[in-house]
Amino acid sequence: MSTDGASVHFSELVNRNRRTLARLEGSRSLLLRRRDGEDLVLTTASRAEQDRTVVSAATRMLLAMARREPGSMELLLDLLPDAFPWVRFLPETDLHAFAVELVDTMRAADSVGNNASVAQLLVEWQHTAEVHSDPELLAALTTDHGEDYGPVPDPREVA
Known part of the structure; x- marks a missing residue:
């Protein structure tokens, strides 16, 4: 899935959740890269x-x-x-x-x-x-x- 360029490692969401979620506000979605599984896409419910x-x-x-x-x-x-x-x-x-x-x-x-x-x-x-x-x-x-x-x-x- 294509995102608008915003991506972080999944651990960033876990360890620095406020900072990571703040990045989502300026993006349509956020690609969460995982080492042990499929990458995830985080977006808002309204989007x-x-x-x-x-x-x-x-x-x-x-x-x-x-x-x-x-x-x-x-x-x-x-x-x-x-x-x-x-x-x-x-x-x-x-x-x-x-x-x-x-x-x-x-x-x-x-x-x-x-x-x-x-x-x-x-x-x-x-x-x-x-x-x-x-x-x-x-x-x-x-x-x-x-x-x-x-x-x-x-x-x-x-x-």
């Missing part, structure tokens, strides 16, 4: 709510546009390469499937106030596009080698 409001509004606008008229899906398909350049590697059917799944997932995620599923969807489709961008990899993953080695054993049962 987090503002961000959520903006994402929700953008989601609702996209949904309204996508459902407005019969040609709106074509418009969305035309706009996707500007937002996600990697979609140029997707076959036409996958591009359409991505657009539909993106709109549906954004609507569902907005309804529960958690965008993790949208982020995961974007990563998964980008990986799909990466496979399609590499002819050798695509062939390796889509070619039927005619051999079936049977069911894969449960790794917990294999010693």
